Amino acid sequence: MPRTKRIQRAKAAQAPISTPPSRDNFAAGDIISFIRQSAPSLSPSEQRVAAALLADVEFAIHSSNAELARRARVSEPTVTRFSRSVGCRGVRELKVRLAQAMAVGRIYVEPPPHVGTDLARPALWRSVFQEIRRAIAAAEEGLRKEDIEQAAEAISRCSKLAAFGVGGGSTLAAAEVQNRFFRLGVAVSHASDPRLMRMIAATLGRDDVVIAISTTGAAIEVIEAASIAKQYGCLIVAITKPQSRLASIADIALGMYVPEAPDALKPTASRYAVLAAIDLLAASTAYCKPLEAQARMRRIKYELLKGTDGDSNGPLGD
Helix, strand or coil: CCHHHHHHHHHHHHCCCCCCCCHHHHHCCCHHHHHHHHHHHCCHHHHHHHHHHHHCHHHHHHCCHHHHHHHHCCCHHHHHHHHHHCCCCCHHHHHHHHHHHHHHCHHHCCCCCCCCCCCHHHHHHHHHHHHHHHHHHHHHHHCCHHHHHHHHHHHHHCCCEEEECCCCHHHHHHHHHHHHHHHHCCCEEEECCHHHHHHHHHHCCCCCEEEEEECCCCCHHHHHHHHHHHHCCCEEEEEECCCCHHHHHCCEEEECCCCCCCCCCCCCCHHHHHHHHHHHHHHHHHCCCHHHHHHHHHHHHHHHHCCCCCCCCCCCCC
8 A cells, every 4th residue: 555545544543433413412402392393304103103103292101111102193113213313322312302302391392372273362452451450459369558658658769779680571670770760860870781780780789779689589699789779778678479588688678469361372470460560669758758849850851842842742752
């Protein structure tokens, strides 16, 4: 063999072998999503197993191999082959991963209740408004007058007010705190970035107030930022779930709880409860210094209407 070829073969033998990612790596996470994505590439019989499994995940988790095979109209070995095709070592591991995926709750797996003909649309509309009314009713029932008044009095006297919230609804609610309170002459800011919340918290002191927002009371970023502010003497007002971790560290806990709606496609109505609490707190703060608050509102309205065809009876700031 020529010397050049011997050198080339030796280098090839030493080179690392490149292998494609295994299906185990893909299926180690969300197995339900992986099954949905993999279904078109499976054999027809394995596709029937996938369809039966996705139609009733709870049944697939608790059924025997034979029961799942009968429902999918395939043989038991086909169910085993399907398990391996989606990256599992066998049916037992498939069931374990399905149970892990179901931890999010059945409403994110089962078909939504308002799916079908146009006849379902009025029911959907009614249910959305029912959830909103339920959330506001939960706020009215859960909030205590003395807590709102105590928090409002503290905010009316504070040097700085900061609002913290992370995620979807709580981020918007924190921004709404700034929108509601700046017009009262309160020096207010809001933050949702975890590092920024910690930085702001470290600057606060005994004359300041934090409004910490978390519908679950378990948002660790908000809890940590509120804890930092509290160690420097800042008063913590929490809009959160009663008896939660956030409520336990708050000086004043404005507690309310709105359970998740049984439909993953509808917006979470709990934000209406949080907004109701913010509005009630803002109005109560305004009434701590009613004439001063009214004077600031008038100045805002005057500047907005000056040189425009705006309606004096319209909302302040549109």
